[in-house]
Amino acid sequence: MDGIITGISGPTVTVAISGVKLCDMVLVGRAGLIGEVVRLEEEKAIVQVYENTLGLGIGEPVAGTGRQLTVSLGPGLVSNMYDGLQRPLERVRAAVGSFVQPCRDIPPLDTGAEWNFEPDRKVGDEVGAGDVIGRIREGAFVHPVTAPCAGRLEQMQSGACTLAEPVARYTDGSGVFAQQEWPVRRPRPFRRKLPSVLPLVTGQRVIDFLFPLVRGGTAIFPGGFGTGKTILEQTIAKFADADLVVYVGCGERGNEMAELLEEFRSLRDQRSGASLLSRTIVVVNTSNMPVAAREASIYTAVTMAEYYRDLGLHVLLLADSISRWGEALREISSSLEEMPGEEGYPTYLSSRLAAFFERAGAVETLSGVIGSLTMILSVSPPGGDFSEPVTQSCLRTTGVFLMLDTTLAHSRHYPAINWSQSYSLYAAGVTGHFTAHVSPAWGEMQQRCRELLLREATLREVAEIVGAEGLQDADRLLMITTERIRSEFLRQNAYSDDAFCSPEKTAALMGAILGSHDRGEAGLKLGLSLDEALGGGRVAS
Amino acid sequence: MRLCEHRYRTISSVGGPLMFVEGVFSVRMGEMVRIIYPDGTAVAGEVLKISGRTVLIQVFGETAGIDLGAEVIFSDTVRRAPLARSMVGRVFNGSFEPIDGLPPFIPEQWGEVSGLPINPTARACPEEFIETGFTAIDTLNTLVKGQKLPIFSCAGLPSREVAAGILRNARLAGGGEFVVVFVALGLTHHDYSFYMDALREMGTGFVAFVNRADEPVVERLLAPRFGLTCAEYLAFGCAMDVLVVVTDITNYCDALREISTAREELPGRRGYPGYMYSDLASLYERAGRIQGTAGSVTMLPVVTMPEDDITHPIPDLTGYITEGQIVLSRELYQRGVFPPVDVLPSLSRLMQHGIGAGHTREDHRRVADALYRHYAKGRYARGLEAVVGREGMVEADRVMLDFADAFEVEVIGQGADRRAIGASLDAGTDLLRRFSLEVT
Numbered sequence: 001m002d003g004i005i006t007g008i009s010g011p012t013v014t015v016a017i018s019g020v021k022l023c024d025m026v027l028v029g030r031a032g033l034i035g036e037v038v039r040l041e042e043e044k045a046i047v048q049v050y051e052n053t054l055g056l057g058i059g060e061p062v063a064g065t066g067r068q069l070t071v072s073l074g075p076g077l078v079s080n081m082y083d084g085l086q087r088p089l090e091r092v093r094a095a096v097g098s099f100v101q102p103c104r105d106i107p108p109l110d111t112g113a114e115w116n117f118e119p120d121r122k123v124g125d126e127v128g129a130g131d132v133i134g135r136i137r138e139g140a141f142v143h144p145v146t147a148p149c150a151g152r153l154e155q156m157q158s159g160a161c162t163l164a165e166p167v168a169r170y171t172d173g174s175g176v177f178a179q180q181e182w183p184v185r186r187p188r189p190f191r192r193k194l195p196s197v198l199p200l201v202t203g204q205r206v207i208d209f210l211f212p213l214v215r216g217g218t219a220i221f222p223g224g225f226g227t228g229k230t231i232l233e234q235t236i237a238k239f240a241d242a243d244l245v246v247y248v249g250c251g252e253r254g255n256e257m258a259e260l261l262e263e264f265r266s267l268r269d270q271r272s273g274a275s276l277l278s279r280t281i282v283v284v285n286t287s288n289m290p291v292a293a294r295e296a297s298i299y300t301a302v303t304m305a306e307y308y309r310d311l312g313l314h315v316l317l318l319a320d321s322i323s324r325w326g327e328a329l330r331e332i333s334s335s336l337e338e339m340p341g342e343e344g345y346p347t348y349l350s351s352r353l354a355a356f357f358e359r360a361g362a363v364e365t366l367s368g369v370i371g372s373l374t375m376i377l378s379v380s381p382p383g384g385d386f387s388e389p390v391t392q393s394c395l396r397t398t399g400v401f402l403m404l405d406t407t408l409a410h411s412r413h414y415p416a417i418n419w420s421q422s423y424s425l426y427a428a429g430v431t432g433h434f435t436a437h438v439s440p441a442w443g444e445m446q447q448r449c450r451e452l453l454l455r456e457a458t459l460r461e462v463a464e465i466v467g468a469e470g471l472q473d474a475d476r477l478l479m480i481t482t483e484r485i486r487s488e489f490l491r492q493n494a495y496s497d498d499a500f501c502s503p504e505k506t507a508a509l510m511g512a513i514l515g516s517h518d519r520g521e522a523g524l525k526l527g528l529s530l531d532e533a534l535g536g537g538r539v540a541s
Numbered sequence: 542m543r544l545c546e547h548r549y550r551t552i553s554s555v556g557g558p559l560m561f562v563e564g565v566f567s568v569r570m571g572e573m574v575r576i577i578y579p580d581g582t583a584v585a586g587e588v589l590k591i592s593g594r595t596v597l598i599q600v601f602g603e604t605a606g607i608d609l610g611a612e613v614i615f616s617d618t619v620r621r622a623p624l625a626r627s628m629v630g631r632v633f634n635g636s637f638e639p640i641d642g643l644p645p646f647i648p649e650q651w652g653e654v655s656g657l658p659i660n661p662t663a664r665a666c667p668e669e670f671i672e673t674g675f676t677a678i679d680t681l682n683t684l685v686k687g688q689k690l691p692i693f694s695c696a697g698l699p700s701r702e703v704a705a706g707i708l709r710n711a712r713l714a715g716g717g718e719f720v721v722v723f724v725a726l727g728l729t730h731h732d733y734s735f736y737m738d739a740l741r742e743m744g745t746g747f748v749a750f751v752n753r754a755d756e757p758v759v760e761r762l763l764a765p766r767f768g769l770t771c772a773e774y775l776a777f778g779c780a781m782d783v784l785v786v787v788t789d790i791t792n793y794c795d796a797l798r799e800i801s802t803a804r805e806e807l808p809g810r811r812g813y814p815g816y817m818y819s820d821l822a823s824l825y826e827r828a829g830r831i832q833g834t835a836g837s838v839t840m841l842p843v844v845t846m847p848e849d850d851i852t853h854p855i856p857d858l859t860g861y862i863t864e865g866q867i868v869l870s871r872e873l874y875q876r877g878v879f880p881p882v883d884v885l886p887s888l889s890r891l892m893q894h895g896i897g898a899g900h901t902r903e904d905h906r907r908v909a910d911a912l913y914r915h916y917a918k919g920r921y922a923r924g925l926e927a928v929v930g931r932e933g934m935v936e937a938d939r940v941m942l943d944f945a946d947a948f949e950v951e952v953i954g955q956g957a958d959r960r961a962i963g964a965s966l967d968a969g970t971d972l973l974r975r976f977s978l979e980v981t
Contacts (some may be wrong), residue, residue, distance in 0.1 A: 014592070119908075331816045466929070
C-alpha cells in the first residue's frame with residue numbers, strides 16, 4: 001500500500017501505487033498531506049490532496065491508510081471550531097500559531113479531557129454489536145457508548161475516563177471506546193424516515209409566517225452579494241428552535257467567522273440560558289483554505305449533525321454557502337480533466353446535491369428515539385442570476401425557497417426575502433400546527449396577508465402611471481396597510497431586540513395590522529374620508 | 542536537498558509564457574527555475590505542473606528570443622519573498638526587484654509568497670474605525686481596520702482620485718497613521734505617476750510594487766502576492782497598521798485569464814477560469830487582524846467594472862469575497878459630485894462593529910439608517926417622476942425628490958475637502974433637520 005508520486009497538477013497528484021481502494025484516504029509526500037483516492041487505474045491512483053501541494057516533489061512517498069475519510073464522533077465536539085477535515089482549529093492554533101499550516105497528530109476530539117462514564121452493564125455481561133453499555137454526559141447532551149461487536153465484557157470502567165483509554169474491554173483484550181469513527185460520505189443509518197410535520201421556529205417573521213420550515217426539512221436562500229445571506233444564516237443560528245446547530249462556513253470570509261465566534265461566545269441561548277456556543281459546532285473552510293477540503297467540509301459537518309440526530313436531538317445544519325461547495329466540486333472536476341456539464345460544473349453536480357439534501361429528515365433512530373436534521377443553505381448565484389446550475393439543482397430538491405432580493409437589500413429592507421417569488425412546500429402542514437397551537441386565525445391571516453401583498457403589486461403598477469393621488473381611497477388604504485406589513489412585519493432588524501420574534505408575537509402583530517385595515521375599510525364603507533377612516537390618531541404616512 | 546545544480550537543455554515546446562521541459566528528475570511543485578537565453582539573458586520561472594518526467598514551467602519575463610536549446614536551471618526551492626523593515630520607502634517591480642535606483646535591501650527573514658491562511662480562531666474581529674475623510678464612506682459605509690473594501694469603478698470615473706484621497710486623508714481612530722503598500726497592476730504611466738505623486742505627498746511610509754501596462758503579464762499575478770507578503774510582515778511582524786491599495790484588479794483577472802487560456806484550461810464565465818473565486822480569495826482574505834498582535838492589514842482594491850456591469854465576473858466574485866464595496870456612479874460624476882459614490886449599492890459589512898459610542902458617535906447608526914431610508918425613497922420617487930412628471934406626484938414624494946438631490950450635492954459631494962467624522966454626521970443630521978425628517 002505504499003507508492004511514489006509520479007505527477008502533480010494543482011491539488012491532483014498521480015501516484016504509482018497498488019492495493020488502495022477508491023475513496024481511501026492516503027498520506028501524500030514526506031509532509032504526509034491528507035488525500036483521497038478519486039480514480040484508480042492500472043498500478044496508478046489519482047489522488048485529490050486536501051492541502052496545498054506547493055513544494056511537493058516527484059518521487060516522494062505516498063502511504064495508504066486503509067480507511068476512508070472519516071470523522072471522530074463522541075463527547076467534546078460541541079463548542080469547537082473545525083476545518084473541513086475536522087481538525088480542531090483552536091488546538092491547531094495552540095500548536096502551530098496564528099496561520100494554518102499542515103500539521104499531523106492533533107485528534108479532533110481532545111483525548112486528554114476527562115469525562116464521567118456511567119456504565120449500564122457490568123463485568124461478565126454478554127453484549128451484542130450496537131448494544132449500549134453506558135453513557136457520558138456532555139452538558140445537555142448524553143452520549144451513549146455502544147459495543148462495536150458481540151462478546152463478553154471482562155473489564156468495565158466507571159467514573160472518570162478519557163477518550164484515549166477504553167471504557168471497557170472484551171475477554172479477547174480489545175477495547176470499547178467512547179468515541180467512534182465514521183466515513184463522512186456514508187449517511188449514518190436509522191430505522192426509518194418520518195414525515196416532517198413539526199415547524200422549526202426560526203424567529204424570523206417572514207419565514208415563520210409566510211414560508212415556514214419544518215424539522216427535518218430543507219431550505220435554500222439564494223441571493224447576490226450584499227443581500228444579507230450571512231446575517232440571515234447567523235441570525236437563524238442564534239435563535240432557531242433547535243437543540244444543536246452545526247454551522248458551516250464553506251468558502252466564505254475569515255473575518256465573518258471571527259465575528260461569529262465572538263458573538264456566540266457572549267450571547268446566551270434564550271431557551272437554556274447557556275452560552276450559544278455550547279449548542280453550536282462550527283465547521284469552517286474559509287475561501288483561501290484548500291479547495292478540496294472545502295468540498296469535504298459539508299460532509300464532515302453533516303456527519304457530525306447526523307451523530308447528534310442519532311442521540312434523539314433536533315439538529316439544524318446551516319451552510320454558507322453551498323455555491324462555494326459547487327465551485328470546489330467544479331475546480332476538482334476540472335483538475336481531473338472530466339467532461340464538463342453546464343457552465344463547467346460536472347454533470348454529477350445535481351445528483352450529489354440531491355444526495356446531500358436527502359441526509360436531512362426526521363427519523364426514528366436505531367435506538368428508537370425521534371431525531372431530526374434540518375438544513376438551511378445559502379446559495380450565492382454569480383451575478384445574482386438564479387438560472388445558474390447550483391441554484392437550479394437546489395430548487396429541484398429543496399422544500400423552502402427564500403429568494404433574496406437585491407432591490408430590497410439596497411433599500412435596507414432586511415431580511416431581503418422577496419415575498420412574491422419565495423415558496424414553502426411545508427406551508428400547508430405547518431399552518432395547521434400554528435392554527436392549533438398559536439392562533440386560531442393563523443391560516444386565515446396568512447392568506448389575507450398574501451392577498452394584500454399580491455394586490456399591492458398590481459396597484460403599484462397602476463400608481464406608477466396615474467400617481468398615488470389618482471388611486472381610490474380603498475386602494476390607498478391597501479397601500480398604507482401593505483406599507484405597514486413591509487416595514488413593521490416583514491422587516492426585522494437583526495441587531496435589535498426584534499431579532500427574534502416568537503410565533504405568538506408574530507400572530508399578534510399581524511392581527512393588529514389586519515385589524516386596523518379592517519377598521520379602515522369599515523370606515524370607508526360608512527362614507528368617511530381615508531384620514532377619518534384610519535381613526536384620527538394615525539396619520540397616513 | 543540536491544547535492545548539485547540540475548541543468549537541462551530539453552525544452553520541448555514554448556508558447557507565450559509557458560514552456561515544457563522533458564526528462565526532468567525529482568522536481569517539485571512551485572520550484573523556482575532560471576532560464577538562460579541564447580544571448581545570455583536570464584529570466585525566472587516556476588514549475589506549474591509535473592507529469593512524470595515532463596514539467597510545465599511558467600516564465601516570468603519576456604519569452605521572445607528563447608529557443609529550444611536554452612538552458613533551464615532548477616533551484617530546488619520554492620519562491621520566497623525577502624522581508625525587512627528597510628523595504629519601507631522603496632519601489633519594486635512585479636518580481637520584487639528594486640526599480641528606484643537604490644541597491645537591494647538586506648532581508649531579515651523570508652516569507653511564503655502565496656501566504657498561509659489565517660486561522661479563523663486567531664482572527665480578531667475588525668472593529669476599529671478608520672476615518673477616510675469622505676462622508677459617503679465614513680458615515681454610510683464605514684471602513685474598519687482589517688477590512689477589505691473594494692472600490693467599484695467604471696472606465697472614465699475618478700477611482701484614482703478617490704483612492705488617492707483615501708491615502709491622503711485616512712486616519713486611525715487614535716490618530717495613528719498607516720504604512721501603505723501600493724500594488725500597481727498593468728497601470729499606464731500616466732496613472733502610475735499620479736499615484737506615485739500622491740504617495741510621495743502623503744509623508745507616511747509606503748512600499749510600492751509596480752507592474753506597468755507594457756511589463757510582463759505574468760508578473761501581475763506575482764506583484765499582489767509580494768505586496769501582501771510584505772504587508773503581513775510589516776503588520777504582524779513589525780506591529781504596523783498597513784493599508785494595501787491594489788489597482789486594478791481587472792488587470793489582474795485578465796492576466797489570470799490569459800495564463801489560464803495559455804494552459805488550455807476549461808474556461809468558465811466570460812472565459813475566466815473556474816478557480817478565479819479561490820484565486821481572488823487567496824489575495825483578499827489576507828487582510829485582517831490577529832489576536833494578541835498589534836498590526837493590521839486593511840485592503841482597498843480598485844476594480845474597474847467592464848461595461849459598467851456589476852454582475853461581470855470580476856466585480857461579482859470580488860463582492861462575494863470582500864466585506865462590502867464602494868460603488869462609483871457615472872451619473873453623479875457627470876453632475877459634478879465628488880466623490881461620486883452611489884451609496885445604495887455600496888455597503889460595508891463590518892460597519893456595525895466600528896460605529897456608535899466609543900467608536901464614532903452614539904447616533905451614528907440612526908443617522909445612517911435615516912439617510913439611507915429617505916434617499917432610497919427619493920431615488921424611487923425619481924423613477925415615478927420620469928413616468929408621471931413632478932406635477933402628478935403627491936407632496937410627500939416631491940419632498941423626497943428634493944431631499945435626494947440635496948443629499949447628493951451636500952452630503953455625498955464634498956469636493957476636495959476632508960471631513961472629520963463629526964462634521965460628516967453633522968452634514969447628515971443638518972440635512973434631515975432641514976427637511977423635517979426624523980432620525981429614528
